Amino acid sequence: MCRPWRWLPSPASPTQIPCERPVHERLLAIDYGRVRHGLAVSDGLGMASHPLAALQRKNPAQDLRHLAKVIDDRDIRRLVVGLPLNMDGTEGPMAKEVRKFGDRLGSELSLPVHYEDERLSTDEAESLLMDRGLRPSERRRLRDSLAAAVILQALLDRER
Numbered sequence: 001m002c003r004p005w006r007w008l009p010s011p012a013s014p015t016q017i018p019c020e021r022p023v024h025e026r027l028l029a030i031d032y033g034r035v036r037h038g039l040a041v042s043d044g045l046g047m048a049s050h051p052l053a054a055l056q057r058k059n060p061a062q063d064l065r066h067l068a069k070v071i072d073d074r075d076i077r078r079l080v081v082g083l084p085l086n087m088d089g090t091e092g093p094m095a096k097e098v099r100k101f102g103d104r105l106g107s108e109l110s111l112p113v114h115y116e117d118e119r120l121s122t123d124e125a126e127s128l129l130m131d132r133g134l135r136p137s138e139r140r141r142l143r144d145s146l147a148a149a150v151i152l153q154a155l156l157d158r159e160r
Helices: 060-073 093-109 121-131 136-159
Strands: 026-031 036-042 049-056 076-083 113-117
Touching: 026 060, 026 136, 036 060, 036 136, 049 060, 049 136, 060 076, 060 093, 076 093, 076 136, 093 113, 113 136, 121 136
Parallel strands: 026 076, 076 113
Antiparallel strands: 026 036, 036 049
């Protein structure tokens, strides 16, 4: 059996050989929000993004502990933070707030941060959820993390 994260033979399978598929560093995407952060992670091959439960914000210290746990549990190597640019590509006050958040988070967790244009990601997530026939309350619960997955998928597609 070929496991991309195991390159040496294991006791259970002494003849295991390395995978041909490259191992991709795991990424965590954050769709920043003042009430909650949408979260998504990449798979080990860097091909797909998967939404996680959104982080309902409480206070900066608790939020940081929650994100640190997600990062540790999933062996995250890089952060992707959605940057809310204006439709003309300029940065407004919200983009400055997001950059401040991302810079602080990257510094405190010792991880590189990549800012990804998130224009229309929430609209795309909302459209996907509407296509599934979900009620507004269900869409609201899932929208932020699906937006994070949309942001991350755009980066993964471009990096391939």
